[in-house]
Amino acid sequence: GGVGKSQLVTEYCYRNFPAQYGLVIWLNSESADSLVADYRSLLSDMAMDVDVGGVSDNADMNKSTDEIVSEVKTRLFRSRVPWLLVFDNLEDHELLNDFVPRGAGVRGHVVVTTRHIETEAVDSHGTLILGCFDISESLELLRRSAGLHNVDGEKNTLAATELCKMMGNLPLALGMAAAYMRRCDVQCVEYLDRYIASEKTGQSLYGKVENYSLSVASSVSLSLGEIEKESPTTCQVLRLLSFLGPDQITKWLLRNLLSSKKKMDAHMSELNKTGSGMNLSSNSSAMICGFVLAGAALILPACAKDGRRVGLCAGLVAASMLIFSGSATDSAATEQQAHHEDIKRSASISNAISAFEYEESDVAWDLLKSFSLLSVKEGKGSVHRLLQQAMRTCQSEEEGQRNLIICIDALRSLWTFKPEEVESWKEALQILDHVKCVVAHALEFELDAIYILKAAQLSMEAGVFSAMALNAFVEAQYSLHLALSLLEKAKLGRNSSSQRLKAEVLHELGRVYRYQGSYNESERSLLESLEISQQVSRKDLAMRKYVADTLHELGVLEVKKHNLDSAAQFLQRSLELRQSLTDTESDSVNASCAATLHQLAAVYVARKPPSLEKAKALLQDALKMCRQIGQRAATLKQLARVTIRQGYLEKAEIYLEQALELYLELYGDNKLHINIASVKFQQGALALQREQFDEAWLHFSECLRIRRHVYAYARQVGVIGTEVSATRKSSVDTNPIHLEISVVLHELGVVGYAQGRFSQAFQMLLEERAILENLHETTSHSNRVYQARLTCLTWLRKCAKELGDESEAEKYTKERTAMKKEAGLKTKEKHLVSESVMLQHKVIDCRLLARQFALEKSDSNIVGKEKLLNVLAGLKEEISLAPPESMARAATQFRDTMMIWIDEPISKRRVPILKACDSLRDTLRAHGIQVVDSMIQNKR
Secondary structure, eight states, rough: SSSSSHHHHOOOEEEEEETTEEEEEEOOOOSHHHHHHHHHHHHTTOOOOOOOOSOOSSSSOOOOOHHHHHHHHHHHOSSOOEEEEEEETOTTTHHHHHHOOOSSSGGGGEEEEOOOHHHHHHHHHOOOOOOOOOOHHHHHHHHHHHOOHHOOOOOHHHHHHHHHHHHTHHHHHHHHHHHHHHTOOOOOOHHHHHHHHHHOOHHHHSSSSSSOOOHHHHHHHHHHHHHHHHHHHHHHHHHHHHOOOSOOBHHEEEHHHHHHHHOOOOOOOHHHEEEEEETTSSSSHHHHHHHOOOOOOOOOOOOOTTBBOOOOOBBBOSSSSOOOOTTTTGHHHHHHHHHHHHHHHHOOOOOOOOOOHHHHHHHHHHHHHHHHHHHTTTTEEOOOOHHHHHHTTTTTTHHHHHHHHHHOOOOOOOHOOOOOOOOHHHHHHHHHHHHHHHHHHTTTOOHHHHHHHHHHHHHHHHHHHHHHOOOOOHHHHHHHHHHHHHHHHHTOOOOOOHHHHHHHHHHHHHHHHHTTHHHHHHHHHHHHHHHHHHHTTTTTGGHHHHHHHHHHHHEEEHHHOOOOOHHHHHHHHHHHHHHHHHHSSSHHHHHHHHOOOOOHHHHHHHSOOOOOHHHHHHHHHHHHHHHHHHHHHHHHHHHHHHHHHHTTTHHHHHHHHHHHHHHHHTTTTOOOOOHHHHHHHHHHHHHTTTTTTHHHHHHHHHHHHHHHHHTTTGGGOOOOSSSSSSGHHHHHHBBBHHHHHHHHHHHHHHHHHHHTTTTHHHHHHHHHHHHHHHHTTSSOOHHHHHHHOOOOOOOOHHHHHHHTHHHHHHHHHHHHHHHHHHHHHHHHHHHHHHHHHHHHHHHHHHHHHHHHTOOOOOOOOOHHHHHHHHHHHHHHHHHHHSSSSHHHHHHHHHHHHHHHHHHOOOOOOHHHHHHHHHHHHHHHHHHHOOOOOOOOOOOO
């Protein structure tokens, strides 16, 4: 690092935009998380609707990471504008496989900066390896950046040459040296003397740094010394920034850091007056035994005026502090509740920023810029990662603890994320990387338990945000696991606050696993969360809310697994518990009850046959409890669907009108919203069912207009399909390649056909077909697209016949037949493979039970025999479904052998059954399945 990779690429972009590239996209590539965040921000800049906060049945309102990446890649692939994609500071080269569009040809280029060189990349791609400057380049940098008068003259030239050699010609170190000379008006001869002295006496900075250039460390030492003279606060700010993310640094962030530092200094001053204090890392047990926090607890430093670290004295400071006594345990639940609320409170009210913080942050900002320690673009600063590493390692353990605590408190004051308030998401995104960095550092230090819990709380909320706002489930999973690691580090055992937080983390982790389709892991996390919540709720009644939440989530999980009876049981238990809550959060409880009623209604609709009347009653109950506009509108929309299926068209019309009114109230001037389009589609479907074709055409046309706007990012480039004539190309080009667009076009075609406007209907169906052909090879909804293509061909054939074009109609008939034949062959192949795999699983299970049965020591295990008979019956069924191959034949022979010997005593059945198991083992191994048998004898 530090050789100028990013600066070189920045200059390349500057010189070639817009002459060579109409679009330049710069991506922070340190992790998949940062890339996804940048991709989402890019789509947002393209006026794409990525709001996942509203309630919508449309899958695009809850985009996964794969969908976000796919949409960016698709848009770049289809773009007619030449583009440049810069992956800056790439750590994992495998990410390129996921994030780089393929086949973009000459329209798109990719540039990667990285510290990690792969041999394959050097051999197969245009790779430029940047080393340090040569001596002439280093001298030129000093002349340009330090000021010619500071490097001019024979003595200065010789000093500059020596300085460049000592710094190894590293651009980062030379840049800091030049900034120092320019800022302090110091000639190179004098700077060289100071630099040499710093190398001899500045071991506090670079002596501890591993894998870090000593030349950079010495440059930083000199700069810090000069900054300390002008503003000691600026040095402290730089130390604080070393624990945060390297980018997205703002003045507002600096002000909050200084405000947190000011509060700590004030409490330290108060401690010095009273002479009280406790050790930083030894008060966990005291807290558990009975210290009650009425305000924010702080760890406070003691520093000498001259800046030298004298040591660290700290304690838990609060408005009141109770020393535990024999009666303290009687009020443990109350104390733990107060303590938990202090931990959980993420400071929705930000630190009060005084004039001092404004002034000092401006000074620090300008000083760090002038010494090239902070680079600023468009009001946001960045600190080099190597500089951050140096600043962290130069701090003592005590100083690092103190600064990390300040960062935790500052970020808690800035972190205002609330899942139910979409407006808070954008602000949270700005500091997400800072939160993730700080909580990761919390694992490295021995902090007091209360700050570990605060860090764990932040990490959990960062995980919730990553899952909900970014749909970055892998990153969310990492943050939640980090929260669990922090809770384990706190070593609070059965402490109520710790257990409550652990239950919350496991609950959220279970949801994230469900989003990823990992249902077994989801169930384990949720059940563990439920167990903890139930235990804590015995002493803390407020914990019943979390019990109800987890029961609800288990119900949703069972719905996903199509276990409808089990889902109904969990949801009903959750509903009953929520209805029993009588706390002050009545609005919140009612909203939760409404959500559970909504899920219960979905269970009844999914049943075969569906219980539509019961589902309608539940939705109506949910509507009575629901006060949130978006949630009410979604419930009304769902009610309309149920009543349409029941044939109550007038009621459905009323529900849809009410839903539309609520959405218009919610979105205001933004009438081009996906939820409004969804209601217009339902209104069109209702009018079509009533044979009100003119009205249906108007509703579907409005829906198409909105969806074309919303999905504009997926607009195609060029002509798609050979069926589209030259006169229709412009019409096809107006349609984004999206399944929801094709659905509306199909309905417009159906309406046009019903009205006798066959040419117009034919036009709509051709446009639908063009979209479906493009989606055929790329979409994850392959079966849905296949069915839509078949239906589209049927209607195209009908229109062609009405238009008198029999040859065209015959062509569509043949094409439809060929599609069905091809799909039938693929389905048969998949079916055979699936049945073979199912048979293999059943054979393995049956063989395991048979061996256990043969190795029994007595004939008294009736349960084992009955279990084996049941599995053998299942094996017979799988054999009948599987293709007639060697596995099926071996399974048949094995089953026949088992049925012969299963009723015989142990002395007779053991040998033939074990032989049959061995024969079946050989068949399994021949199919590539590893089977290892072991016999374990119990020993006393």
